[in-house]
Amino acid sequence: MDFFEHQDKARKKTGQLVLLFCLGLLATLVAVNLVGFVAFWLITSPDVNVMSVTLPNVMNQPTPAQVNLTVSESGFGQAFQRWWQSNLNWQVSVGVLVVVLMGTVFRFLELQGGGRKVAEWAGATPVSKLAKDDDVTTYVNVSEEMAIAAGMPIPELYVMENEQGINAFVAGYQVDQAVMVVTKGALTQLTRDQLQGVIGHEYSHILNGDMRLNIRLMASLGGLILLGQVGRFFLESSLYSGRSRDNSKSQIAFIGVGAALMLVGYIGVLVGRMIKAAVSRQREYLADASSVQFTRNPDGIAGALYEIQKATDGSLLNHKHAEDMSHFCFGESVSLSQKLSTHPPIPDRIKRIDATFFARYRAKRRKEETAQESISRSAPDVFESTMAAASFATMVGQVTPDHVEYARNMHRHIPEQVKIWVHQSTGARSYIYCQVLLGSQGKQQAILNEIKQLDPEVVDTLQKMWPFARDMDEQLRLPLLEMSMPVLKRMTEQEQLVFIDRLEQLVTLDGRVDFVEWVTLSLTKLRLMPGSAKQHKHLSSKIDGYKTELDVLFRALVELNPNKEKAEQMRERVCARYQINYQQKELVEPIGFDTVAVALDKLDNVSFMWRKNILQACADIVESNGQIAFREYEALRVLAECLACPLPPLVMELSDVSSVELGAIEYKV
Secondary structure (H helix, E strand, O other), X not given: OOHHHHHHHHHHHHHHXXXXXXXXXXXXXXXXXXXXXXXXXXXXXXXXXXXXXXXOOOOOOOOOOEEEEEEOOOOHHHHHXXXXXXXXXXXXXXXXXXXXXXXXXXXXXXXXXXXXXXXHHOOOEEOOOOOOOHHHHHHHHHHHHHHHHHOOOXXXXXXXXXXXXXXXXXXXXXHHHOEEEEEHHHHHHOOHHHHHHHHHHHHHHHXXXXXXXXXXXXXXXXXXXXXXXHHHHHXXXXXXXXXXXOOOHHHHHHHHHHHHHHHHHHHHHHHHHHHHHHHHHHHHHHHHHHHHHHHOOHHHHHHHHHHHHHOOOOOOOOOOOOOOOOOOOOOOOOOOOHHHOOOOOHHHHHHHHOOOHHXXXXXXXXXXXXXXXXXXXXXXXXXXXXXXXOOHHHHOOOOOHHHHHHHHHXXXXXXXXXXXXXXXXXXXXXXXXXXXXXXXXOOHHXXXXXXXXXXXXXXXXXXXXXXXXXXXXXXXXXXXXXXXXXXXXXXXXXXXXXXXXXXXXXXXXXXXXXXXXXXXXXXXXXXXXXXXXXXXXXXXXXXXXXXXXXXXXXXXXXXXXXXXXXXXXXXXXXXXXXXXXXXXXXXXXXXXXXXHHHHHHHXXXXXXXXXXXXXXXXXXXXXXXXXXXXXXXXXXXXXXXXXXXXXXXXXXXXXXXXXXXXXXXXXXX
């Protein structure tokens, strides 16, 4: 199963969630009606007499509550008949439905904030590269390396500082809105290899579309849990009020209903657990396997799981929302029966990863990692032969160990000072402005003057960063751009919109949009523009309404191809494939990057299975001359990003740019 099938299947899982939710709701309705009938029977039956009973001291009351109750045999059938004829069963059912649906809707609205909202729930705090903590630095570095390897946006990174258990999770509606959270225990107790295994597992959840499914599951179950909270309110109100000392049947029933609703609430938790287990377990096995595929190091994730098994706190969380987040996490967040666990047993997970792990792990001490600074030297023609041997679209979302090693070496090529800059707001903005300068040959002084007016705060950092940005290997451009995004996402929505508007103004200042400017502007808008409108949209399974947008895309790729004759011939064949009215290039107007951006925005409404075909058609045009240049591949990566399809980087040689002197900018400011 490839990336597109995973995404499509994850979206279709919503229907399964609806079915499971309805079954859980039905079970809850039956339980509540049973409670209602018992209360009705106690109140209305003439065969209920009184005797003295002392309720236990609950809810920290100063004195025990005194009630009287004697139950003798009664006409059960008559009571049930009166209950049915009273229509109270329907009223109770409607009341339950209202409470559950209100809780579910409220939770859905509450989760509009996506992954960031879940991180706030978890009490997590955002991390910074500037933090003087080696564990945090390792966490940031590994996360960035894995994102570079996967060709995907770097998630916003958080740490649960007060949690000593070993755990982690990702949350969000879209790949470019992902948030990753790890516990303090994971940072302090795991080696770098083990942490990389855990992060690889979480990245698999992002690529497999599990994040969206998990948030929907959390929202759906919110209403069932709310019922128990209502029952607790009833019970506390009864016991704390003076009326709780009365001997009336109605008061006894009121206390009983409150207690019973609390019990029903726990039934809701039980049903929720069963639903989570049905949805989550196989996905955890898949994520474990994907982590091994990414890192080619089964000892990494297996070792992390073994550390959980050995640790006193395991993977348990102390947070009040631990139950809500249980299906998000790398390991079990709450302690329950194994049959109700959202995750498979740890020994089973380890054995599936490596059947020999336990024997080997007990036989040797874990060795510390040795720092190997060797640089990957894979030749470009290796990549080209790979593309020839397999469908291009199958590469989307497929991270190999070569990609991980390449990304790690690429990350090491970036000077430490540059990493520090792009992890600060002024430095991140400066780097993006540098990309605009690179694409504005002949107009750089005018753009610098404009930057000084629009954003004077960045001028000093921009002066220092420019020599590196000007001379760096072009393979570092996209990774650094992605590394800049998490800090910019922390700006307010208004600040993000102002920055994008400012960036558009600078890009169009010289009257043209260069390729580098288009890449920078497209990805910045994609990462920072408010995306709540596309969180719940329905994707179209029909492609006929998007022929104009496809034609725009195909024509733009012809313009980028150095062999335009062969590219045009391939475009004609691709147009026939999609039944697009083909017109020769000479008969249509040239395509601008702004037109491409509009087309990509509309194509974001098609299903993932169609996106697979679209990207393959784009690759066919690019490869029409038998090879692919780095800039052409970069264009394909941007197209894939805009369609929420992360494409791994092109593995090729890196020039040594780490020794570039970081001096002053050569243009007047």
